[in-house]
Amino acid sequence: MSWKVIKGDCLEAIKENKIANIDLIYLDPPFGTQKEHTLLTRDGKSRFSYSDIWSSKDEYFWFIHERVTVFRELLKETGSLFFHCDTTSSHIIRLILDDVFGSNNFRSEIIWYYKRWTNSQKGLIPAHQTIFFYSKTNDFKFNSIYSDYSETTNVEQILQKRERDARGKSVYAVDEEGEYIINGTKKGVAINDVWEIPYLNPKAKERVGYPTQKPITLLERIINLASDPGDLIFDPFCGSGTTLVAASLCGRNSIGVDLSEEACELSTKRLNDPFKSHSLVMNLGREKYLHKDAEALSHLSNVEYTVVARNKGIDALLKEEINGHLVFVRVQRENETISEAISAIIKATEKKGACYMVVIKTNSNNEMFDKLHSHTNLIVIPSFSYQFKLCIETQSLNGRGLGG
Ligand SMILES: C[S@@+](CC[C@H](N)C(=O)[O-])C[C@H]1O[C@@H](n2cnc3c(N)ncnc32)[C@H](O)[C@@H]1O
Structure with a gap:
């Protein structure tokens, strides 16, 4: 696939x-x-920056208007434009795009939604950005993307064919004998306009340190939705080159422009070795991810806790503290010795300051080979099911029957 990174103002670069x-x-x-x-x-070692300071709202308005007008001219008749913005100016951008493309060519307002872990401000935490999707004409390229069915979808909804009845209502199709018609394997549900895609976390390998760098996964989705392999993608404000990297990974050709020399160098470096981080949340799906350790957490059913995701040693954080200190919990896994469970929580809490650690003992796997841990802030509690099992075993060993 070919790519090109051009340094300069996008208007001039186009000409x-x-x-x-x-x-x-x-x-x-x-x-x-x-x-x-x-x-x-x-x-x-280095610092990247770009300016977003304007003398007035008017200056910003006309800067965008002038460029979007030219961008529209570059598109093929089947082409589309995706404009990324946020609440700072989404109201202005929508006006400009309606003016340049015509409101009849408005396709979607995509909400890119992500989790934010901050509560430092008064009011609602901003957790989305907006991407306006406009096409040049009605004859635009569009490839549906499907996601999994939700847990509440029943098997009939998945398998049975649907058709419109005389009143235009969607009903299950039946054959001459009145039997439901099976539709075969379905692709899933066509995605809607709210996309939950994690923001790049500070440790993600994909993160190159460019301010406001966007995730490749987001760009891949846009590219797959509105273009085909071999097509030409253009990003006039390419920054660290995310769009171009995503285009390369999706088998598309690309051109990117940026005012900043450093941004262009960074884009070129990334394009020479395109790399994308894989998010566990994206791969497994949020629900599966949250319920990955549901069995372990079932041992905590009578206490109030917060699930600690993405941590190998800690399962939960208790809502109640001990002597003003946090209490982290680890449940011993089926294939793990108590010593391994203890080591895991000690390691995971190393840099968490003074805290208590509770390990829920669920079995006595290879216990005789365990080395003993002594830690003043560590509490080992046998789970109810483990105690119950021990109790039954003791009763059986004692050969005690039911007394009359
Ligand atoms: C929000 S950043 C883009 C971030 C990019 N999407 C990424 O994932 O890294 C906006 C970029 O526009 C560039 N820029 C600003 N004015 C420009 C202009 N007139 N022509 C081309 N690039 C410009 C800035 O240097 C900055 O890199």
Whole structure:
């Protein structure tokens, strides 16, 4: 696949490089935040930044309007544009796009939703950004993407064929004998306009330290939705080159432009070795992820706790504290010795400050080979089912029957 990164203002770059015949444009320009965006790379060696400071709302409006008007001209008749913004200016962007593309070519307002773990501000935590999807004409490219059925979907809904009745109502189709018609394997449910895709976490390998860098998974979804392999994708504000990397991974050609020399160098570096982090939440699905350790957590059914996800040594954090200290809990797994469970929680709480550790003992796996742990803040509690099992075994060993 071919790619090209051009340094400069996107308007000039388009003219100088005669950019045309584009299948899909994605743009994530400055949002009008009146801030200088800056970020230190993970190794702390360099700092990337770009300016988002404007003399007035008008200046921002016309900067975007002028460019979007030119971008529309670059698109093929079947092409589309995806404009990434947030609440700072989404109301202005929608007006501009309606004006340039025509409101009849508005396709979707996509809400990119992600979890945020902050409660530092008064009011609702912002946890989404907006992507406006406009097509050049009615004859636009669109490939449906399907997701899994929800847990509440019953097997009839999945397997049985549907059709419209005389009143236009959707009903299950039946054959001449009145039997339901089976539709065969279905692809799942076509995705809607709310996309839950995790924000890049600070330790993600994909993160290159560019301010406001977007996740490749988000760009892959847009690219797969509105283009085909071999198509040409254009990002006029490419930053660290996320769109171009995603295009490469999806088998598309791409062109990116950015004002910043450093951004262009970074994009080129990423394109020479395209890499994407794999999110466990995305791979397993949020529900499966949350319920991955449901069995372990069932041992805590009578206490109040918060699930601790993405941690190998801790399962939960109790809502109640001991002497003002946090209480972390680990449930011994079926294939694990009590010593291994204890080591896991000790390691995981190492940098968490003074805290208590509770290990729920669920079995006596290979216990005789265990080395003993002594830790003042560690409490080992046998689970109810373990105690119950021991009790039954003791009764059987004693050969005690029921007394009259
Ligand atoms: C929000 S960032 C893009 C981030 C990118 N999507 C990523 O994942 O890394 C916006 C970028 O637009 C660039 N930019 C600002 N004005 C520009 C202009 N007139 N022409 C081209 N690029 C510009 C900035 O240098 C910055 O890198």
